[in-house]
Amino acid sequence: xxxxxxxxxxxxxxxxxxxxxxxxxxxxxxxxxxxxxxxxxxxxxxxxxxxxxxxxxxxxxxxxxxxxxxxxxxxxxxxxxxxxxxxxxxxxxxxxxxxxxxxxxxxxxxxxxxxxxxxxxxxxxxxxxxxxxxxxxxxxxxxxxxxxxxxxxxxxxxxxxxxxxxxxxxxxxxxxxxxxx
Amino acid sequence: xxxxxxxxxxxxxxxxxxxxxxxxxxxxxxxxxxxxxxxxxxxxxxxxxxxxxxxxxxxxxxxxxxxxxxxxxxxxxxxxxxxxxxxxxxxxxxxxxxxxxxxxxxxxxxxxxxxxxxxxxxxxxxxxxxxxxxxxxxxxxxxxxxxxxx
Numbered sequence: 001x002x003x004x005x006x007x008x009x010x011x012x013x014x015x016x017x018x019x020x021x022x023x024x025x026x027x028x029x030x031x032x033x034x035x036x037x038x039x040x041x042x043x044x045x046x047x048x049x050x051x052x053x054x055x056x057x058x059x060x061x062x063x064x065x066x067x068x069x070x071x072x073x074x075x076x077x078x079x080x081x082x083x084x085x086x087x088x089x090x091x092x093x094x095x096x097x098x099x100x101x102x103x104x105x106x107x108x109x110x111x112x113x114x115x116x117x118x119x120x121x122x123x124x125x126x127x128x129x130x131x132x133x134x135x136x137x138x139x140x141x142x143x144x145x146x147x148x149x150x151x152x153x154x155x156x157x158x159x160x161x162x163x164x165x166x167x168x169x170x171x172x173x174x175x176x177x178x179x180x181x
Numbered sequence: 182x183x184x185x186x187x188x189x190x191x192x193x194x195x196x197x198x199x200x201x202x203x204x205x206x207x208x209x210x211x212x213x214x215x216x217x218x219x220x221x222x223x224x225x226x227x228x229x230x231x232x233x234x235x236x237x238x239x240x241x242x243x244x245x246x247x248x249x250x251x252x253x254x255x256x257x258x259x260x261x262x263x264x265x266x267x268x269x270x271x272x273x274x275x276x277x278x279x280x281x282x283x284x285x286x287x288x289x290x291x292x293x294x295x296x297x298x299x300x301x302x303x304x305x306x307x308x309x310x311x312x313x314x315x316x317x318x319x320x321x322x323x324x325x326x327x328x329x330x331x
Contacts, residue, residue: 096323
């Protein structure tokens with residue numbers, strides 16, 4: 001079975017040895033890159049401007065997550081039977097919204113919890129449940145793509161969060177369409 | 182703009198370290214999928230094979246990335262210790278999900294350490310790992326690759 005082939009990259013042959021990269025205790029090795037993330041590369045007079053850029057970028061992302069929440073709420077309002085499937089994903093989207101607003105994460109701001117009635121001009125949800133799930137998956141996918149596009153100009157910390165949330169969005173789209181994504 | 186390098190030497194070392202960590206994790210994942218493929222039931226061997234091939238491709242891309250950064254690519258170990266015994270198909274599926282979850286964390290770190298094309302590649306690796314983790318486990322997490330937020 002070819003799956004059992006042990007591969008080696010070019011370079012000095014390591015010789016038979018046993019690494020515990022996969023063992024629980026080796027999480028440290030797998031996370032070796034972590035310490036670099038605390039370093040911020042900006043310095044000097046650009047700092048104030050960079051901080052403003054960062055704040056605006058976070059706010060844009062928070063708004064994108066809030067928009068996605070409205071999609072979930074509109075879909076839930078139109079198709080209450082989908083609640084068991086949608087509720088856990090909606091909860092994660094609410095956490096994304098809060099994560100982009102670390103200091104203003106008060107429950108007062110665009111209420112991530114209580115499903116609100118569809119505002120006029122909000123998402124228009126298809127009447128067929130399957131089509132509704134597909135439309136929601138599209139919204140997740142579009143949002144994830146926009147986050148991916150925003151990666152290039154993001155600070156290391158924000159980039160890490162953006163990439164993670166975009167990955168969650170792709171996973172949501174996969175779950176919403178039952179693996180057809 | 183002047184011809185100043187975009188990164189200080191310490192930053193370059195950090196990028197290289199994160200790329201090496203990702204490469205080491207892909208080596209481990211390729212090894213792990215060997216175990217998954219051997220134990221998974223027939224319905225999922227195709228999925229295991231597909232993941233195995235995709236991780237080999239990512240491993241090769243990371244090998245090139247490490248060379249481009251001036252490093253000597255981390256070699257694969259002859260064997261890796263598994264996080265738990267994998268003696269049946271259910272355990273094989275759990276191992277596959279675990280491999281992807283751990284890989285996601287390494288890619289998230291590489292996203293933070295790098296920029297440009299390597300950052301985009303790391304983000305794609307993170308996304309694929311998150312989707313595969315969901316495929317194997319059936320459940321999602323809010324922040325794939327960010328265990329500090331879990």
